[in-house]
Amino acid sequence: MSPVSSNAPHGQSPLRTVQVLGGGNVASSAHVRSLAAGLVARGVRVTVCAPDEADHAYGFTGVGADHVHVPRSSDPASVAALRAACADADLVHAHGLHASFRAVLALSGRSTPLVVTWHNRARVEGARAHLLRLLERRVVRTAAVVLGTTSDLVDRARRTGARDARLAGVGLPGPRRTAEPEDPDRLRPKARAELGATGRPLLVAVGSLDKHRGYDVLLDAARAWCRLDPVPLLVIAGEGPLRTELQRRIEDEELPVRLIGRRDDAGELLAAADLALLPSSWESRSVLAQEALHARVPLVATAVGGIPDLVGDAAELVPYGNAKALADAVVRLLGDPARCDELRQKGARQAASWPTEDETVAQVLSIYDELTQPHPL
Structure with missing residues (x-):
């Protein structure tokens, strides 16, 4: 050999x-x-x-x-x-x-x-x-x-x-991790405007529309933050077999949620977000979690699989399937800029520890x- x-x-x-x-x-x-x-x-x-x-x-x-x-x-x-x-x-x-x-x-x-x-x-x-x-x-x-x-x-x-x-x-492969927008201050409001999130918080989730992603629980949680003023917009990027079912729920329940399909600019979406959400039933080394911490975007995720080891104390972790805990974490972070800043700093340190x-x-x-x-x- x-x-x-x-x-x-x-x-x-x-x-x-x-x-x-x-x-x-x-x-x-x-x-x-x-x-x-x-x-x-x-x-x-x-x-x-x-x-x-x-x-x-x-x-x-x-x-x-x-x-x-x-x-x-x-x-x-x-x-x-x-x-x-x-x-x-x-x-x-x-x-x-x-x-x-x-x-x-x-x-x-x-x-x-x-x-x-x-x-x-x-x-x-x-x-x-x-x-x-x-x-x-x-x-x-x-x-x-x-x-x-x-x-x-x-x-x-x-x-x-x-x-x-x-x-x-x-x-995490370099091109998505290290590429910096040429003008983040200009692109962020532009991205938010295109998504319909001007003047309101933007929440982003990325991943295939499959059962294990927990998007049914995420839609349950979205009802809770409808009472906020302004009402946050949740954007879900991805395609999959549950799209029709999820879209029907969004329309029937008048939820502040948009399904925007598969996107090649997930990094830009995250950079424009106030919070990143990961409600899955199981994940290993989630790409979304890694990109959120690298982008210094506060993350709310389920405490499943490899997520706790991956993010440490640099994210808000909630039990899988608990819509109330997920909604409460989102509402709490949106009303606590100091905690968001703390998570951004911890996220940067945690990301620096990854291989x-x-x-x-x-x-x-x-x-x-x-x-x-x-x-x-």
Whole structure:
């Protein structure tokens, strides 16, 4: 095997890695792009196996990686395509449970080391939950190392039988984190005016319109702040299967809420907001939470999954499913500028403690090194 090195010694090929992504959510897809960029910059050959639409959206080839189209499906043709892409790999790194299971199938009979990163927890019930547990067990018992983005994911991997499970450092990719508006003082009122929030507080939530996001609870909470003067406007950016149901509730109950669809300018929306809201039933390293703290926007979030470890004391945390607690936290913060300033300062300090992209790549490279370098007997 080739040693992990940004400058491979004379006569040795650079390390060859395959990153497997099943389409992925925003966090895992952005992480794979960031990881690919960092690995390529250090002389590692990277092939990303993912659906074409993922490459179009995240530009893996734009950072120097090769891309092979592999559909999300685990049918024989997709597994065969992945197996062919992994034929000359020194190491395969799969992201997410279903991508990991496809990698296990594709590597069957081979000694290629497999690293798995769990970015999130699958949300299924009934018979599918049993199937999920079987898939998890097969994956973690095959993988050389399982990385979890939260401590509870690491614990879950260990309980399921992982030989080696570790907490993963996942730095928020730079372009969305570091890009500063050319004139924030001008753009903020413009963004608020376009959203219809001139002269009133603006609350922002970002994420797919799925059941686990807790938007039903958020709409329940929105009724409570209708009594405020001026009435805050809640803007939800995202698309999903619950859009029609949520829109019907907004209209029937005359709630001060706007669904604005999927947006590419989430950072600008947050920068214009008075508060960011995260009412989910479970999150790992929420991109919204990270961007809110980086943007110095006070955050109200549910105390679930990896959120408490991620934000520390730099956000107002409430129980999931408790509309009154959520509404009370929002009303309290809107009436307490000093507490908002305190959260902004704490948020900046907390964000500075998170791993950077370089630190994330360094951790992954050290694991690749463990698994590929020959060790003396």
